[in-house]
Amino acid sequence: MTYIVNIDANARTRLDQQHALYEAHSLSLFKYIDRNMVNDALEAGCGSGVMTQHLSRLLNPSGRGLLSIDIHRIQLEAAAERIKECGVSNVRFKEHDIQKLAALGQTFDLIYCRMVLHHLKNASDAIDQMISALRPGGYLILEEPAIHDGSFCFPEHSGFNRFVKACQLCFEKNKRDYTIAYRMGLEVQQKGMTTLHHSLHHPLLLTEEQKRMYAMAVDDLAPQFIKHNILSQQEIVDLREACVAMSQDNISITWIRMHSLVCQKIP
Numbered sequence: 304m305t306y307i308v309n310i311d312a313n314a315r316t317r318l319d320q321q322h323a324l325y326e327a328h329s330l331s332l333f334k335y336i337d338r339n340m341v342n343d344a345l346e347a348g349c350g351s352g353v354m355t356q357h358l359s360r361l362l363n364p365s366g367r368g369l370l371s372i373d374i375h376r377i378q379l380e381a382a383a384e385r386i387k388e389c390g391v392s393n394v395r396f397k398e399h400d401i402q403k404l405a406a407l408g409q410t411f412d413l414i415y416c417r418m419v420l421h422h423l424k425n426a427s428d429a430i431d432q433m434i435s436a437l438r439p440g441g442y443l444i445l446e447e448p449a450i451h452d453g454s455f456c457f458p459e460h461s462g463f464n465r466f467v468k469a470c471q472l473c474f475e476k477n478k479r480d481y482t483i484a485y486r487m488g489l490e491v492q493q494k495g496m497t498t499l500h501h502s503l504h505h506p507l508l509l510t511e512e513q514k515r516m517y518a519m520a521v522d523d524l525a526p527q528f529i530k531h532n533i534l535s536q537q538e539i540v541d542l543r544e545a546c547v548a549m550s551q552d553n554i555s556i557t558w559i560r561m562h563s564l565v566c567q568k569i570p
Contacts, residue, residue, distance in 0.1 A: 328561065345371075345407075349378065350378050371397070374398070402429055403432075416445050423480055454557045455556070476531040488562075501565075
């Protein structure tokens, strides 16, 4: 599994801004968890570690700690540095593929997976593996974005419409399961899990800095636009300029809608 968007330091700036839009909603999901039952956890795709410290503090202090995995070493290094700055000591990092969880040879009381499944070609199989890696009574938290389906810009702006179309084409051309957000609630039920909570969070961008995430995302996706002949180099330049102009306009615009699910493996 590889990410479609860039994951370098510049991309992490946008991803950190994005996290700030979702953080409060993500943390609110923890109230559906009985913390006394969570002695260890797996963070399936930790990225740069924006949720790692929060997950580590969710665990029983006398428990076995948090294992945070990611397929990309650069992400693990960024996450480890972030955790070091927070003074957290109950986290282990491992370079590992979410699509090969059985190879870990472990089971967990909690598995948390945020904004990872839509990068896979077969998200359903990854969900199967996560459920198999849960102990009886264990919790699974999934958070997945609807890739700009339902996002809006008012008044309409050509830069917004062009970006949404190009972004979705990136996932289609790479054959990624980017519609998993809509299906995951039904899928976990069909796999025998009990749903404790299911909600949507669609952030409105209020500042110019927040709105500039669209222009930053153009930069992150530019290699894919070229690789799959979605946009030419000049069209990328034009789109970025349009997105910058859009951030400066007095418009009402949203970022990606997040689908959040908390479920339990009832014995």
